[in-house]
Amino acid sequence: MHEAVGVAQAVDERALVAAARRGDAQAFNRLILTYQTLAYNVAYRMLHDQDAAADAAQEAFISAFRAMRRFRGGSFKAWLLRIVSNACYDQLRVAQRRPTSSIDDMLVDPDHSTVLTDHAESPEDHAVRQDLARAIQTGLDRLPPDQRATVILADIQGLSYEEIAQATGVSLGTVKSRLSRGRARLRDYLQREQELLPRRYRLRNG
Amino acid sequence: MFDFLKRWAKTEHELCQGDLSAFLDGRLTPKEHSRVERHLEECAACRADLEALRQTVALLHAMPVMKLPRSFLISAGEAIRQRQVQRRRLAYAYLRAATAVATVLLVLVVSGDVTLRYQAARPAPRVSRLRPAATTMLVETAAVEKGQEAWMQPSPELSTIVAPAESFGASEAEQTEAAQNALDAQTSEVRAVPSKAFATAAGSPVAPTAAPTATPRPTSTPVPPTPAVPVPSPQPAVGEVQDRGQLPPSLPSGPWAFLDVLRGFLPWIELALALAVALLLATTLWLHRRQRLV
Numbered sequence: 327m328h329e330a331v332g333v334a335q336a337v338d339e340r341a342l343v344a345a346a347r348r349g350d351a352q353a354f355n356r357l358i359l360t361y362q363t364l365a366y367n368v369a370y371r372m373l374h375d376q377d378a379a380a381d382a383a384q385e386a387f388i389s390a391f392r393a394m395r396r397f398r399g400g401s402f403k404a405w406l407l408r409i410v411s412n413a414c415y416d417q418l419r420v421a422q423r424r425p426t427s428s429i430d431d432m433l434v435d436p437d438h439s440t441v442l443t444d445h446a447e448s449p450e451d452h453a454v455r456q457d458l459a460r461a462i463q464t465g466l467d468r469l470p471p472d473q474r475a476t477v478i479l480a481d482i483q484g485l486s487y488e489e490i491a492q493a494t495g496v497s498l499g500t501v502k503s504r505l506s507r508g509r510a511r512l513r514d515y516l517q518r519e520q521e522l523l524p525r526r527y528r529l530r531n532g
Numbered sequence: 533m534f535d536f537l538k539r540w541a542k543t544e545h546e547l548c549q550g551d552l553s554a555f556l557d558g559r560l561t562p563k564e565h566s567r568v569e570r571h572l573e574e575c576a577a578c579r580a581d582l583e584a585l586r587q588t589v590a591l592l593h594a595m596p597v598m599k600l601p602r603s604f605l606i607s608a609g610e611a612i613r614q615r616q617v618q619r620r621r622l623a624y625a626y627l628r629a630a631t632a633v634a635t636v637l638l639v640l641v642v643s644g645d646v647t648l649r650y651q652a653a654r655p656a657p658r659v660s661r662l663r664p665a666a667t668t669m670l671v672e673t674a675a676v677e678k679g680q681e682a683w684m685q686p687s688p689e690l691s692t693i694v695a696p697a698e699s700f701g702a703s704e705a706e707q708t709e710a711a712q713n714a715l716d717a718q719t720s721e722v723r724a725v726p727s728k729a730f731a732t733a734a735g736s737p738v739a740p741t742a743a744p745t746a747t748p749r750p751t752s753t754p755v756p757p758t759p760a761v762p763v764p765s766p767q768p769a770v771g772e773v774q775d776r777g778q779l780p781p782s783l784p785s786g787p788w789a790f791l792d793v794l795r796g797f798l799p800w801i802e803l804a805l806a807l808a809v810a811l812l813l814a815t816t817l818w819l820h821r822r823q824r825l826v
Contacts, residue, residue, distance in 0.1 A: 351611035362604045363597065370598050380601050387604050391611070392618045459596055481592035487559060506553035513581070513588040527591065529584045 343402050347394045354391050361403065362387070364483060365410045371478045372414040374467050378421065382413040389413070404485075404492035411475050411494060418471060454524045461522040465515040473508030480505050544571050548578050552585055624819055631812040638805040645798050 339360070345353035365386055369379035386409045397405055447455070466474055475494060479485045480501075485493065490501045513529070520528050542550075548571040554560050555568045572579050606614070 349615060351606055351608060354611075355605045358605055363600060365604070366600050367598050371595070376601055380604075384604050387606065388610070388614060391606055392614055455596065458591065458594075462591055462595060477592065481589050482595050484593070487557070502554055502559065503550075506550060509553050509585055509588060510549075510581075512592075513584050516588060516591075517584060529587050 339402060343394075343397065346391070347397065349394075351391070354394065357402070357406075358387055361406055364403075365406065368407060368410055368475075368478055368483060369414050369417075371463070371466060371482055372411070372471070372475060373417055373421070374463055375421075378417045379414075382417045383410065385416070386410040386413040401489060401492060404489045407479065407485075407489075407493035408495060414475070415471065454526075457522075457524050458527050461516065461519065462512075464522070465512045465519075468515060469508050469511055473504050473511065476501060476504040477508040477512065481509070545575060545578065548572070548575065549581065552578070552582050555582070556586060556589060624816075627812065627816050627819065631809070631816050634805060634809045634812055638802070638809050641798070641805060642802055645795075645802065648795065 339357070342353045342357050346357060362383065366379055366383045369382040369386075370376065373379050373382065386406070390406055390409045393409070466477065469477065472494070476490060479490045479493060480487075487498055487501050487505075490505075491498050494501070496504075516523060517529050523529070544567075548568050551560060551564060551568050555565065558565075560568065572582065
């Protein structure tokens with residue numbers, strides 16, 4: 327990316343964080359504008375449910391706003407993502423107590439209707455990408471939450487190991503092993519369920 | 533620490549499997565990296581696994597970004613509400629801390645007071661508790677001075693008991709009485725005071741106007757049996773409490789003076805603490821219920 331833009335953003339963010347810490351809701355809203363897509367997407371990939379993900383993201387932003395005073399420097403993004411993933415764990419606990427709603431999710435899969443952002447592709451490509459995303463999301467759903475969160479942050483959102491360690495509150499070594507296990511498990515799942523993947527995306531063995 | 537041993541016990545193949553993910557990300561040490569590379573050259577299974585892993589990561593990278601179903605911006609009203617919630621929680625936390633501190637302090641002071649009184653009460657004479665009505669006429673300032681020695685001899689007579697009221701002896705007598713009622717701060721306060729108060733209230737019988745907070749409560753702690761000391765009715769004591777402020781300042785000198793002054797104020801400190809605890813506890817409980825309702 328353009329380095330100058332990145333630096334300007336970082337300075338801007340620090341000022342916004344400082345203002346938000348003083349209780350400036352406008353400044354905090356500008357931070358939300360920057361991070362709401364990230365927060366919602368992490369939550370959606372964690373929960374595979376639009377409503378639950380929206381609830382988790384909203385709850386995360388509100389509790390982050392309340393907790394701003396406790397933010398002690400470092401990466402705001404990682405700090406925020408930690409609150410988001412905690413909100414996701416809360417939602418998962420709620421979902422565990424009400425396991426009936428999963429049937430609705432299977433009937434109406436929101437992943438693949440009109441919510442995808444990219445509309446510049448042909449209908450066939452779109453359909454293929456839908457199938458692909460659905461298969462991968464199903465694989466993600468089968469990972470234990472800790473591994474799922476690590477894989478999402480690393481490979482979907484592109485965070486560094488250090489950022490993930492901060493965002494999940496564990497050591498670098500734990501990040502490494504969770505990522506290794508999560509990726510391997512997902513790979514094995516996708517290899518087992520080859521027919522779920524569109525032909526051109528099937529994993530080639532050797 | 534045991535990682536090292538675990539790694540040691542693994543075969544080269546198992547080691548490589550565990551390192552493939554970090555190998556992809558270039559997060560291995562140079563030594564580990566070349567070791568994996570070496571193994572990959574001779575192990576087709578690991579090469580296949582690495583390739584499949586690379587594709588998996590690529591597929592994850594290509595996952596579509598989901599559009600927001602709505603904005604998560606915080607409205608001005610919501611922000612104010614959240615700040616209020618935050619402030620209320622902070623105040624509540626402080627209140628709870630204050631309540632805890634006050635309660636601990638009260639327990640410490642009362643138990644310390646009780647301990648002191650028990651210790652002081654041991655050599656003290658067995659004195660029958662006097663009815664305040666009978667004592668009011670008897671006290672002179674001179675008697676207060678004499679009391680220094682007088683309290684040493686146990687005497688059932690009124691003058692010897694009442695006279696030392698302000699001196700050290702009086703507090704001994706007072707402590708004997710108080711020991712019965714101990715532990716409950718308010719009760720001990722009410723009962724402990726009279727013997728001193730009687731000394732000063734000479735000639736001016738005070739109407740027992742009940743102070744609002746000094747109403748004796750039933751003590752929940754077991755009262756040590758002291759058959760020699762008939763328990764009086766605390767009723768008249770209630771009024772006497774108020775007179776205590778006018779005590780003549782005749783304090784014993786020496787290293788114990790400070791302690792005695794402190795001891796004189798102890799019932800008041802206890803009363804104030806007990807009131808503070810009651811108030812704080814009531815407020816905390818009230819807020820707790822309200823917060824749950826909101």
